[in-house]
Amino acid sequence: MAPPKKSGKLLQKEEGLERTDNSLAPNSWPVVTMINQKNYYTEYLKRDDQIMVLREQAEEAARLAASAAHPAPQPQNQDGEEENEGNEGRAEEEEVARYGSKIIVIHPGSQNLRIGFASDALPKTTPMVIARRAEKSECETEERCPKRVKLEEGEDTVDLEGEEVVGAVERDKDFDAAFNQLSTELKQKMRSNKRRMLPNSKDLVLSHNRRTVPETIKEHNDPYRVEWTEVSAESPKEYYVGQEALRIPDSSNPRYKLLWPIRHGWLNERDYTSKRRLMEDIQIIIEEGIKTELNLDKKELSSYRAVLVVPDLYERHYITDMVDMLMKEIRFSEICIIQESVAASFGAGFSQACIVDVGAQKTSVCCVDEGMCVTESRVNLKFGGMDVTELLFRLMLQNSFPYKSLDLNRRYDFLLAEELKFKLVSLSDGDVTVATHEFHLRRPDKDTKKFSFRIYDEMYLAPLSHFNPTLLDHQHKLQGRRSLWDRSYDIYDDMPNDPMSTAQSAIYQSLSTKVQEPAPEAPAPRPFGAHLAPIDTTPRSSVAGSPGPESQTPLPGAATPSGQGEAATANGSVAGGVSAAAGGLSPKEVAMRMWEDYDSVIPVCALDKAVIDSISHAAKGDEKKMRDFFAGIMVVGGGGAVAGFRDELEGRIKARLQREGREFQVLIGVPPRELDSKVICWKGASVFGKLRGTNDSWVRQREYDILGQRVLVQRCMWGF
Structure with missing residues (x-):
């Protein structure tokens, strides 16, 4: 047992020992004092010069300011006067043109790629396809396509040259009922507008189409014969791109298959088995x-810059992979990104508008506000002009269209269908009449066939599918979904971070009423998203709307009386990211279930309802903003170029607002300067790319090599 320790005084008294302190530290380690928790401060990543991207941007601005302060001397003439003294305006225009000639604007779509220099007036358009x-x-x-079913015995099952047996167009009772209802509404509209109508219009169409016989035209007598792509059997090319790919004969030796890398605004995961091959095809x-x-x-592209146009509601991996391909594979010197709606507002010169982009x-x-x-x-709705094409020919084949073997998956039939749709479809009731049309069927290595056919209201009812999307078949659009790319996750909390809006969530929620009725003995299926709230990962400045009463919380995305979307569950409110109905699930599990619901449903909605919902969620109850957006609607895209489309959309929006008891002035403008609505987005992106001094969204090659995708957080104009 150790002796008891004695104090200093006791040692001095008993033993004469005195303890002294020489103030020497026991070691050389510095003593760290405790932080005063009530008052501490740090500047880490709080100044712009501590972020490389912003620091280099400031240094570049300083260099430009220095060069502007000391301009190079202008050339002088013999009298010692500057030659450009009276040509400042022309010199500035030439400088802008030279600046734009080194910028390439790229707008990829599901059907077409629009590309060109920023200094060009219009872009070049090429099909977004590779063979x-x-x-x-x-x-x-x-x-x-359209789908066929087998015919009964005794019916005509042979095509125009007896080469194959062709079935009849698939019939559906629900489709026929909806189609007949639309046809009746069209007749009522025509009567109210004092349009002349024949009582036997359908019979006239059927009788003419059934007895018509195609006329054969020899190839040397056809002035508009098609130059098909020649395929060499000895040394075939690995691939063909664009128009050349569409001109390859279907029976070529060797065979070629058409691949569309982008389908329905998504990367085409259905027809590809490799991410690398898909992105390689886009690059090619x-x-x-x-x-x-x-x-x-x-080799010249390393000295050029690129502007990439992307969807408003995108998937994060789409942007990251596209930027990675443009910067690392094609090696542009700089690149910037702009959203389609913002590009359209730039092209039209509007600072505030509701952009309706109808694509293929x-x-x-x-809605765009202040740029x-x-x-x-x-x-983002998954239907467009291609669905109109399919519906148009489904209706025409039901009315004994003389070319019975038409197949939109066959290349020459696809080209023919696009040509006929461009000539026929219209949403003006004055064009609805029994009319006779002609077309020439041109096929590889065969004589041209000249057909005569009649059409009545199919050309009007087909584009009405934008306002009645239930007429369309959407099941195939989810095939292959998430087979190559999983959802994007945040690196910090491992939560899905693809952007979502309350307006889009409201559309998903409205689809919950279309769940199939269960059998009497089976339990009822849970409503879509009933166990969770849509978690919006997109940064925003304020929360839309105020919370509802505790006793009854609105459905996710449901419209409130003020037209605002509420992020709530069907059975309880959201607290800390976990709903009361979620059974104590973690925020990640709640988010994963939400996105699983989103991935299992195709977002479709009547276009007029989608416009009203979009404006309601944008205004957030502000009456003035709502009036401004309704008075500034603009339709862009190739699908909206149908005659009478704007008038039909305007009338349907007004009618729906009246049924809801709201009165607003609805105006749908036309693109300015007589620009084609198909190229408005590209034109706006070219204007954006030519901005000097105010455009700080350029990503440089050096920045991307160092930071990679993280640099997009600083360079994108929105919360990426």
């Missing part, structure tokens, strides 16, 4: 478009 060698072509592996299409349309070689396979609605898209107003 690769395969065992069979797409028409030999895909089901006929862009490079070939630059080479053939802009006459530039790939998707339709988007977004920025309102994040909660973004809507």
